[in-house]
Amino acid sequence: MNRKDVIKYCLELPNVYEDYPFPDDNDSVTMKHINNNKWFALIMNVRGEEYLNIKTNPEYSELLRKNYNYIIPAYHMNKEHWNTVILSDKCDNELIKELLEQSYELTKK
Secondary structure, three states: OOHHHHHHHHHOOOOEEEEOOOOOOOOOEEEEEOOOOOEEEEEEEEOOEEEEEEEOOHHHHHHHHHHOOOEEEOOOOOOOOEEEEEEOOOOOHHHHHHHHHHHHHHOOO
């Protein structure tokens, strides 16, 4: 999945909108819940790579990082609850969708 695919997939989830919250940054985008305005995904360009920050259960975070070299502790966020997926053609698209759905569920309330 690339940036465009992630945004499209997120917008297919119920009650979601795309937001560009940083005034001097038209590249970084958050995917938010309409009901509570909490974001569940942040896509940004870091040193030429597309980073996707998603919320995960802390017990699952370390397991993901150990098993997938493209999943690292979250860039500029709480590393216990958030992970960064470095988007590339090497990523498992089904895993990314699953992680987006989990992040969506974890941030609904």
